[in-house]
Amino acid sequence: MNQVITLAKRPVGKPSMSDFSLTTEDKPSPADGEILLHAAYVSVDPYMRGRMSDAESYIHPFEVNKPIEGLAVAEVVESKNSDFEAGDFVVGFLAWKEYQVSQGKGLRKVDADIAPLSAYLGILGMTGxxxxxxxxxxxxxxxxxxxxxxxxxxxxxxxxxxxxxxxxxxxxxxxxxxxxxxxxxxxxxxxxxxxxxxxxxxxxxxxxxxxxxxxxxxxxxxxxxxxxxxxxxxxxxxxxxxxxxxxxxxxxxxxxxxxxxxxxxxxxxxxxxxxxNYEDKFPKASKQLAEWLGEEKLKFSETVVEGFENIPKAFLDLFEGKNRGKMVVKI
CATH class of the missing domain: 3.40.50.720 (NAD(P)-binding Rossmann-like Domain)
Incomplete structure (x- = not known):
């Protein structure tokens, strides 16, 4: 079986655990051109609160009774896509699921030998x-x-x-x-x-x-x-x-x-x-951040919560200031 976290209802005011639902579904299998991904690290971020509301914004809201999505690092465990091999790690916007299939669009390969995988959700990712x-x-x-x-x-x-x-x-x-x-x-x-x-x-x-x-x-x-x-x-x-x-x-x-x-x-x-807004500048910015990190001019701090089922709790802890640096969940 495959664990999935969905938006149970739209919160009024501060979100609570009752706004989330932990469900299960059959583990998927990749078709031709697809890859099977297993989540490794999931990012929780304050902007997600806005997506829990059905209001006009710069990004579409989450749908009730549908999986929440956000940035995540995942491992390719099976590939029927020539661009990816089993054992590759990728980062991109993915559903809050333990396993999911993807055609690989919008995913970027990352190297655990250059930096810890969680860093691609933080200092070498969107936050950096x-x-x-x-x-x-x-x-x-x-x-x-x-x-x-x-x-x-x-x-x-x-x-x-x-x-x-x-x-x-x-x-x-x-x-x-x-x-x-x-x-x-x-x-x-x-x-x-x-x-x-x-x-x-x-x-x-x-x-x-x-x-x-x-x-x-x-x-x-x-x-x-x-x-x-x-x-x-x-x-x-x-x-x-x-x-x-x-x-x-x-x-x-x-x-x-x-x-x-x-x-x-x-x-x-x-x-x-x-x-x-500045997507065209990502390559130059990523290169500079990686250089500074390699030169030890930048340090990063992260709070790592373990367990897929603890993703909602980690998200709620952001609003209590319980994170030190980037909040990520290790699956």
Whole structure:
């Protein structure tokens, strides 16, 4: 039998285990031109919360009573496709199934001798590309500037901060625990870090840690944390809107400070993006990330949960801040 995780119902507010269903089906067999895949590592990511809602977005929503899908690394266990051999490992968007067949479209071979397989879901995958391209295409940090990163202990944030350091910036991270704050400065090379859970006045905390103001803000969370950073932006600063996890489970439209006057007065750039906007730049970005990783200029952190049945729990833990870096599930 083959285990499958489907979307049982659309969540209202914060998702729960009851929104998922673990079912079984017959193990498939590949037809001519197909390959049989066995999941090795599955990525869980905050953006998936948006796909659980039936609302217009940049990507189609998950269907109720259908398998959820996301990035995964899988092993080819049987091949009837000349482009793949048994024993190959591939990465791509796959259903949350232990076994599945594919024609190979959209799958990319990966090499476990170059980096751990899980790294292709993180620093050498979409999260690393997101950090690199958000900075290079929107933030454009310059040597001597100050970069602030929210969600800095997460998969994207930790890489964005390290890239900022490589490019000669002062880098300040924002995270949710003393443990994460300590890791940012001791392991990832951030110049300073702020625990938002023990900070009553984020604007003042940013001012204290960024005496020359903020030139580039890589925003993964939005909400009140970002309100405090915005107040410290320098003229001609750049705000990269990558994520808004603080509001993903809101059931009403949030209200907050209006940013238009600030954008005008300080001539700020504020731009949202998804990594797919820059798909044509993936090869160059991947090459640079791999070079930095090989030169040990980049480190990556990941939280590995074991067991196919624990994929939903790992996803829910993202909203509790229980991950350290990239959250992956080892099958």
């Amino acid at each position: 590309l997101t950090a690199y391209l958000g900075l290079s295409e929107i933030g454009k940090p310059q040597e001597g500037e100050t970069l602030v990163v929210s969600g800095a202990a997460g998969a994207v944030g930790s890489v964005a901060g390290q890239i900022g350091k490589i490019q000669g910036c002062r880098v300040v991270g924002i995270a949710g625990s003393d443990e994460k704050v300590a890791k940012l400065t001791s392991e990832f090379g951030f110049d300073a870090a702020i625990n938002y859970n023990t900070t009553d006045d984020m604007a003042t905390a940013i001012a204290e840690n960024c005496p020359d103001g903020v030139d580039v803000y890589f925003d993964n969370v939005a909400g009140e944390i970002s309100d405090g950073v915005h107040q410290n932006m320098n003229r001609f600063g750049r705000i990269i809107n990558c994520g808004a996890i603080s509001g993903y489970n809101d059931t009403s439209v949030p209200t907050g400070p209006r940013v238009e006057m600030m954008l005008i007065k300080k001539s700020l750039l504020m731009q949202g993006f998804i990594v797919g």
